[in-house]
Amino acid sequence: MQMLCVAEAHHAGLLGDRTRLVPRAKLRPLTVTRRELRRLALPDGLELAEPESGMPRPPRGRTWVVGDAFSGKVQAGWLTAAPRRLVIVDDGLATIRLLELLSGRVGTPLLRARAAASPLRTLLGTAASLRLRAAARSGRLAVFTALPVPAALAEAVRRTGAELVTHDFAWLRAQPLRRPRPEERxxxxxxxxxxxxxxxxxxxxxxxxxxxxxxxxxxxxxxxxxxxxxxxxxxxxxxxxxxxxxxxxxxxxxxxxxxxxxxxxxxxxxxxxxxxxxxxxxxxxxxxxxxxxxxxxxxxxxxxxxxxxxxxxxxxx
The missing domain is CATH 3.40.50 (Rossmann fold)
Structure with missing residues (x-):
């Protein structure tokens, strides 16, 4: 889902002229999705890179696109890298939780629902939350989603300074069908x-x-x-x-x-x-x-x- 949404965000012009999409190695869903994306007409300027075992760090002053905002590795990257702009794409239901935390009480750590976090992990989540809010206040944060964000929540997110962009899979809908459908009704x-x-x-x-x-x-x-x-x-x-x-x-x-x-x-x-x-x-x-x-x-x-x-x-x- 994250890989697909990166393609949609690039197609929508949210990421600039060139985007490098790097999947994590040894994860079968990412391998399969990457193979399917390569069969389609990728948006101009979108590069499907080879899988990497570690999480790549964006060059200084570039836009960084992530899906799993609750990942400890991603949060550590926010704190140690210096992306010019941060774009978050859909990661299922966690996207709504992220929006609620972003627009909620200041200092609430970015942790997964039902997570039993250690003090150190909670500290990282709190620091990441503050960094994310700072990016929003300075106009350097965008969230790109196809999910039905309730109106009150959407307004609360925009009040933080974050840009909330919705989409309807325009790029995918325009692609020719290459896969046979199942026969079952x-x-x-x-x-x-x-x-x-x-x-x-x-x-x-x-x-x-x-x-x-x-x-x-x-x-x-x-x-x-x-x-x-x-x-x-x-x-x-x-x-x-x-x-x-x-x-x-x-x-x-x-x-x-x-x-x-x-x-x-x-x-x-x-x-x-x-x-x-x-x-x-x-x-x-x-x-x-x-x-x-x-x-x-x-x-x-x-x-x-x-x-x-x-x-x-x-x-x-």
């Missing part, structure tokens, strides 16, 4: 909620079994799903597990009008609705029943996820 997006211990595994698999018994289902895994869970998904009658790795926005943009996408609350729901609206494809968010949630699913997390549940079809049977 129903497409299900995998979820990380099971592996993260936020919903009960048996409830989720019971729902999938019901879908598979009703007709053929194409299942596209989430990049963080447990391999053992995926093997169990593939054992469900009627369900075919497809090879994952790339963002769903790239994999499924060629679906036909007679197909539908089902997903538990996810940021991919928003972007797929944008990409597939013109093709007449229905993208449905499945509301998570109360009994699915585990004790680890805090009310704040459920509230976050609810912003991606608009236009849904209700509770699974």
């Amino acid at each position: 129903t497409v299900v997006l995998g979820t990380s909620l099971v592996r993260n211990g936020l919903i009960h595994r048996d409830r989720y698999f019971g729902w999938l079994a019901g879908l598979g018994s009703a007709g053929p289902v194409a299942y596209f895994p989430h990049r963080r799903e447990d391999p053992d869970d995926l093997a169990r998904v593939g054992e469900q009658p009627g369900i075919t597990v497809y090879d994952g790795g790339m963002p769903a926005e790239m994999t499924l943009r060629g679906l036909a009008a007679e197909q539908r996408v089902l997903s538990l609350p996810s940021t991919a729901v928003t972007s797929l609705r944008v990409l597939l609206a013109a093709r007449g494809v229905t993208v449905e968010t499945v509301e998570v029943p109360d009994e699915w949630w585990t004790a680890q699913a805090a009310p704040s997390l459920r509230s976050h996820l609810s912003m991606f549940a608009h236009h849904d079809t209700g509770v699974p049977g």
Whole structure:
């Protein structure tokens, strides 16, 4: 998702004339996404560099584009490098949390939700938060997102001085379709909620079994799903597990009008609705029943996820 959004940000003119996109080595999703991007007509001036094991540091006085603003390595880079400008692109639900922290109480550390941070890590997150706010005040921070940012939050972010830029995947929508679509009428997006211990595994698999018994289902895994869970998904009658790795926005943009996408609350729901609206494809968010949630699913997390549940079809049977 971050790699795709860098291409979109460059296409939108947010990054300047030339952008060097450097993926991390040995991460299969990045390798697969890079390979797919190379098959497309990249925006002029965007270079897909070879993967590197370490995080590259931007030359002094240049624009630095990052996705995971909660990474300790990225935050250390903010403090030790001197980028002229910082652009943050989408990293799923974490993007909304970042906007809330940026516009919230000064001094709140930039830490992942549910993270148990050490004092040293908290200190780094606090220093990174202050540096990010300073960049915003001086007009050197932009956030580039396709997510539905609530109006009040968007206004609060802009009051910090940060530039909030929304997009609708204009570059990707203009690319020719080169990948065959799945034959199944129903497409299900995998979820990380099971592996993260936020919903009960048996409830989720019971729902999938019901879908598979009703007709053929194409299942596209989430990049963080447990391999053992995926093997169990593939054992469900009627369900075919497809090879994952790339963002769903790239994999499924060629679906036909007679197909539908089902997903538990996810940021991919928003972007797929944008990409597939013109093709007449229905993208449905499945509301998570109360009994699915585990004790680890805090009310704040459920509230976050609810912003991606608009236009849904209700509770699974």
